[in-house]
Ligand code: DOR
């Protein structure tokens with residue numbers, strides 16, 4: 001394993017630039033102007049050094065829809081986006097057994113650019129009726145800890161209760177896509193003035209909020225660990241804030257997506273399905289509340305919900321389009337634009353919401369660690385001042401459905417490092 005010297009980096013963007021020597025997969029030494037032998041020197045030009053990002057919510061489409069993303073192309077996108085670990089979910093066949101999760105895990109290792117942790121389904125076939133083989137998946141070589149029916153809500157309260165009980169015994173987490181299906185039949189857009197004007201069937205905020213409130217109560221009652229996926233409404237943030245202040249709160253965490261931190265349903269006016277996503281883009285008030293909730297820790301972390309879709313599923317009429325947006329290569333830029341440039345988070349805060357908290361929630365011991373000597377060298381170097389223009393066609397994903405097309409974003413990944421090996425540098429992956 002090679003020795004790499006990262007010259008002129010600023011851990012957490014604080015203080016004068018220092019040098020960081022990486023050796024044997026660990027951060028060996030940090031200091032001003034280190035005079036040491038190294039196989040490679042990276043001149044980082046004062047880039048911010050953070051722990052590598054961890055994404056709890058990624059759709060890599062393998063097996064099933066390799067025409068839109070594979071574990072390989074998704075891993076490239078992740079490394080270029082600054083990620084060192086991603087949690088991959090909803091495949092076809094469904095990951096409700098050990099065979100599928102072991103395949104995803106093994107393929108991720110073969111590609112080797114980012115740790116690809118498969119997320120196991122909660123119920124067989126994502127049907128919401130019968131619990132999947134949670135124990136077998138947990139004990140498999142993939143060591144599944146995160147379980148989700150994402151795309152679908154585990155809506156039956158008794159099934160959700162049992163899932164929390166079983167995963168508790170396994171040391172696992174249930175990641176819930178909170179959407180009461182009876183309230184979102186045919187839903188196409190956030191239920192509000194814009195949907196009404198455009199004649200789109202509404203997806204009302206309480207469909208999310210009611211499930212989140214219920215699941216907090218079930219988590220408290222069972223002692224099971226709940227993670228709320230893609231929080232999208234101000235009301236959900238309020239419920240989480242209230243619940244986390246309760247004595248019986250148990251273990252509940254939540255994520256917000258970059259798109260829900262930046263985009264609103266005003267974008268729907270052109271009927272461009274690029275902006276169709278589930279849960280839907282909501283209002284300015286929701287965006288404001290979500291940013292605040294992320295800043296104060298009510299919402300724990302950012303997760304991309306990276307959802308590649310084929311051209312024909314996005315360049316069609318709104319109602320026929322599939323929901324979802326690319327996110328892995330733009331997440332950092334959106335977080336810098338919405339949270340750092342607004343003064344809501346500093347770089348320590350970015351490390352917390354994009355690396356430390358997600359690693360803790362998923363129980364990853366070697367990710368989200370401090371940038372300090374003796375720690376694993378899972379790192380990202382960020383040029384916070386750089387700006388770049390998003391072009392879907394230039395992103396590493398096979399699919400091109402970026403909602404930030406043509407937008408200028410701040411923050412560029414200079415390099416990403418996984419266990420001491422450079423996986424991406426200056427916009428190119430390395431293997
Ligand atoms: O917009 C979404 N797309 N939301 C989900 O919950 C699933 C995802 C997908 O798989 O495309």
Ligand code: ZN
Pocket residue numbers: 150151152177229230278279
């Ligand atoms: Zn979802």
